[in-house]
Amino acid sequence: MIKKGILLLLLVGFVAIIGSLLINFTGSNELNPLARYYAENGPAEVGAANLVTAVVVTYRGFDTLGEVTILFIAAAIVGFFLKVMNADNGRPNKLRKTSEILETASTLLVPTIFMLGVYIFVNGHLTPGGGFQGGAVIATGVMMIILAQPTSRFNHKLISVLESVSGVGFVAMGILGLILASGFLNNAFLPLGKLGSLLSAGAIPIIYVFIGIKVGSELTGILDSLKENQNEI
Amino acid sequence: MSLILAIFLGVVILVLAVTAIYHKNTKVAIIATGAVGLFASVLYLLLAAPDVALTEASIGSGLSTIIFFYVLNKIRHSND
Amino acid sequence: MAQYLTLEFLAMLIGFMLIVVGLWGMITQKNLIKIVIGFSLFDTGLNIVIVSMAYIKNSTAPIIDKAVDVSQAASKVADPVPQALVLTSIVIGLGVTALMLAYVLRMYREKKSLDINSYTDLKW
Numbered sequence: 001m002i003k004k005g006i007l008l009l010l011l012v013g014f015v016a017i018i019g020s021l022l023i024n025f026t027g028s029n030e031l032n033p034l035a036r037y038y039a040e041n042g043p044a045e046v047g048a049a050n051l052v053t054a055v056v057v058t059y060r061g062f063d064t065l066g067e068v069t070i071l072f073i074a075a076a077i078v079g080f081f082l083k084v085m086n087a088d089n090g091r092p093n094k095l096r097k098t099s100e101i102l103e104t105a106s107t108l109l110v111p112t113i114f115m116l117g118v119y120i121f122v123n124g125h126l127t128p129g130g131g132f133q134g135g136a137v138i139a140t141g142v143m144m145i146i147l148a149q150p151t152s153r154f155n156h157k158l159i160s161v162l163e164s165v166s167g168v169g170f171v172a173m174g175i176l177g178l179i180l181a182s183g184f185l186n187n188a189f190l191p192l193g194k195l196g197s198l199l200s201a202g203a204i205p206i207i208y209v210f211i212g213i214k215v216g217s218e219l220t221g222i223l224d225s226l227k228e229n230q231n232e233i
Numbered sequence: 234m235s236l237i238l239a240i241f242l243g244v245v246i247l248v249l250a251v252t253a254i255y256h257k258n259t260k261v262a263i264i265a266t267g268a269v270g271l272f273a274s275v276l277y278l279l280l281a282a283p284d285v286a287l288t289e290a291s292i293g294s295g296l297s298t299i300i301f302f303y304v305l306n307k308i309r310h311s312n313d
Numbered sequence: 314m315a316q317y318l319t320l321e322f323l324a325m326l327i328g329f330m331l332i333v334v335g336l337w338g339m340i341t342q343k344n345l346i347k348i349v350i351g352f353s354l355f356d357t358g359l360n361i362v363i364v365s366m367a368y369i370k371n372s373t374a375p376i377i378d379k380a381v382d383v384s385q386a387a388s389k390v391a392d393p394v395p396q397a398l399v400l401t402s403i404v405i406g407l408g409v410t411a412l413m414l415a416y417v418l419r420m421y422r423e424k425k426s427l428d429i430n431s432y433t434d435l436k437w
Contacts, residue, residue, distance in 0.1 A: 022329060029370055031390075049378060081415045081416075128286075132288060140296065223303075243330075250331055262347065266353055297353060304414045
């Protein structure tokens with residue numbers, strides 16, 4: 001009873017602090033100077049039509065490098081934790097037979113889902129999208145394969161090799177930018193084509209292909225290590 | 234027009250969030266969490282952010298719910 | 314009163330209410346999975362707050378095509394920097410949630426219970 005009262009008091013204090021921040025919030029009418037610089041000089045310097053892509057890959061490229069590192073560490077730790085539990089003896093589990101609708105629909109839908117994922121990260125610099133969204137769509141396609149055929153096995157070595165190679169490829173593109181152009185992850189060492197065409201924006205499509213493959217294989221690895229022994233903890 | 238839509242979305246998001254915390258059945262709570270992510274994606278579209286809406290719909294509403302259900306299945310099936 | 318009926322204020326209010334609901338769920342619930350659900354709600358609310366700070370009145374999405382020309386890009390476009398940060402934040406939120414669920418699985422294996430009151434090893 002006392003504990004509930006103290007928790008309620010804590011929450012009321014938190015709400016009071018938030019409320020005092022909320023009262024003084026007014027929306028802005030025009031862009032602040034930093035965003036104005038990115039909006040005006042972004043298409044000319046970077047060549048990408050999607051301003052958020054230009055900010056994520058080139059102007060704030062180090063944050064993307066940090067995010068890729070954090071995803072890699074999280075996938076490695078999940079794989080490590082759930083692999084250690086594999087040491088128990090396994091009982092054969094009785095699997096329910098999957099319904100016919102799921103099997104038929106999955107043979108039609110899975111290639112389309114993979115193509116949609118590849119389309120999203122190849123066109124990342126022209127339309128909303130990019131590497132992370134495309135990788136998540138590809139992992140969802142793999143999930144559909146797992147649901148439709150529960151006895152399918154994935155090659156763990158292939159997934160981890162894909163992930164490591166694309167991670168190294170991303171850093172290698174950054175270092176190439178350091179050697180051939182003026183800074184780390186600068187994309188100007190390939191020609192900036194016409195704004196809005198597919199082969200524009202220098203090295204951004206290649207960087208996004210690497211990020212898309214890396215995120216897709218990482219999320220597939222997490223799903224696979226969660227599925228590995230569904231009959232025992 | 235967008236104000237009315239925002240108020241409607243706000244009410245739905247709050248009702249779903251309280252359901253997710255207080256419902257006894259864990260499966261319903263997980264589905265309510267996925268639905269909060271879906272309506273938040275629509276709110277992002279109102280706020281002129283299509284990239285963020287795509288990311289939240291695919292990652293926050295799709296993959297997160299799948300991972301929750303995997304773990305729930307493992308916990309439930311370890312008792313037999 | 315009229316200044317409180319704008320789109321960005323309403324969105325920020327929704328985000329803060331989600332943060333409060335998520336925090337309340339994390340503190341008071343006993344089931345381990347409900348605690349992780351509360352954390353996921355907290356993360357979603359926080360991202361809504363950040364994106365609502367990037368909205369300029371009567372602006373459109375930060376993509377340059379037939380609707381928004383290059384020359385008038387600076388006056389019609391929403392702020393792209395917080396949107397880029399939220400993109401990163403959503404993916405990291407998924408990673409941390411997956412990690413927490415792996416911990417929940419290991420903890421369940423040790424004590425066979427999903428109640429947080431039965432883990433008393435660190436209590437004094």
